[in-house]
Amino acid sequence: MKKTSNRLADGREIVYYDASDDAVREAADQRPLEPTATASEIRYDPLLAEWTAVTAHRQARTYHPPADECPLCPSRDGRLSEIPEPDYDVAVFENRFPSFTGGPGPETAGGPHGLFASAPGAGRCEVVCFTSDHTASFADLTEPQARLVLDVWTDRTAELSQLAGVEQVFCFENRGREIGVTLGHPHGQIYAYPFTTPRTERMLRTAAAHRDRTGGRNLFDDVLDAELADGQRVVLEGEHWVAFVPHAAHWPYEVHLYPRRRVPDLLGLEEEQRAEFPRIYLEVLRRFDRIFGPGEPPTPYIAAWHQVTGAVPERREFALHLELFTIRRTSGKLKFLAGSESGMNVFINDVPPEAAAERLREVASE
Template sequence: MKKTSNRLADGREIVYYDARDDAVRDAVDQRPLPSTSTASEIRYDPLLSEWTAVTAHRQARTYHPPADECPLCPSRDGRLSEIPEPDYDVAVFENRFPSFAGEPGPETAEGAHGLFRHGAGAGRCEVVCFTSDHHASFASLGEDQARLVLDAWTDRTAELFQHPGVEQVFCFENRGEEIGVTLQHPHGQIYAYPFVTPRTERMLRSAAAYAERHEGRNLFDDLVADELADGRRVVAETPTWVAFVPYAAHWPYEVHLYPKRRVPDLLALGEAERTEFPQIYLEVLRRFDRIFGPDEPPTPYIAAWHQAPLTADGRADFALHLELFTIRRTSGKLKFLAGSESGMNVFINDVPPETAAQRLREVAASE
């Protein structure tokens, strides 16, 4: 893999990841862009003990452009985009409308009781373009291209862990208009947060409590071992990875993908795990597109990498894993987060996890 870093016209960084060592990436961004301006702030919720980002500048972000004006396609035929090169393998650039950006600053507490805590929304947000082909999807990539994306995620994680104030790095993909995607080009994002996210905090607390109750045993290790032993919810497996529908799945079709050897983050994956990841992940993604039959549009989904925070207690006990889920519950119907889910964070799942796993195995056999 060859890595090349350049700058866009407004000063944002763009990084190219190429499979060929002789690739040259020296195109200059010709757009007359003004300097980027962000106003990200984080505010603390004392009732839930979690942070919220307030980002007024994101109201102006690009929204559903036509295909011939896609900002993630290469710059060709006089049409200038976010990618100055006429072609690319994988490209990563700083988001023009980031939720988190800049350096950390002092935290301030206001109000009579100091409850209104706020600070700079420091960190970094990046866009990851998986391929230059506007009409592709991650599922349509070859194994070599998917491996290149994995290597890019890994390199970005290492780089962003060095960014001042960053505590956690989150690589993810939103796919489909039903999810809220506004750009159809196959891409994902990376958020570098200035705090540990609430979901990860909760997992770390659960793992610590489990170890205390069970003489130091690891919650993630035992969970993966029990799913493998039970087998009813396992949908795919390689010597180094396992994909299963979790026992208490929140979503109609939800798959968790774990390396069988516990590692805290993408940086710790070995060569065998890196080689096998594209095989199992592409297979699971392709099954997702066959769940509801050949006449249904591509399945909308969120794919989310869970990595250990940089400095949190219990980092060594955390297990890297990817959570993949769709909000489509059956043909033509979506799973909405209504009163119970949005109001009380209690999920109601209409599809039993064992049924979902069986369906995901069936669509593998239908090829």
């Protein structure tokens, strides 16, 4: 893998990742862009003990441009985009409308009783373009292409976790208008947060309680062992990875992908795990597109890497895993987060996890 870093016209970094060591990336951004002006603030919720980002500048972000004006396609035939090169393997650049940006700053506690704490929304947000092919999806990638993306996620995790003020790095993909995607080109994002996210903190607390209750056992190891022993919800097994629908799945079709050997983050994966991942993940994605039968539009989904980076004391107890889920519950119908889910964070799933797993096994590639 060859890595080349350049700058866009407004000062943002763009990094090219190429499978070939002889790739040359020297094209300059010819757009007349002013330097970016962004500001992010985080505010603390004293009732839930968690942070919310406030980012007014994101209201102006690009929204569903026509395919011939896609900002993630290469710059070709006189049309200039976010990516100056006429072609690329994988390209990563700083988001023009980031949720988190800049370096850390002091936290202030204002308002009556000092309850209104806030701080700069320090961090970084990046866009990861998986391929230059606008009409493709991740599931269309070859195994070498998917392996390159895995290596990119790993490299970005290593680099972003070293930034001042960053406590967690989150790699993810949103696909489909139903999810809220505003650009159709196959891409994902990476958020470098200035705090550990509430979901991760909750998993760490639960794992610690399980360890204390069981005399030192690891919760993630026990969950994976239990799913394998039960077998009803296992979707796909490899030598180094296991894909299963969790016992208490929140979403109509939800798959968790775990390496058999526990590691806390992407950097901990060994070569055997990296080599097998593309085959397993691509097969799961292709099955997702076949869930609802022939003739159905591509399945909208969110794919989210859960990892603990940096100096979090409990990180060795955490298990890197990928969670993939769709909000489509049946043909033409979506699962909305209504009163119970949005108001109380209590999910109600209309599709039994065992039925979802069975369906995902039925649509295996021949």
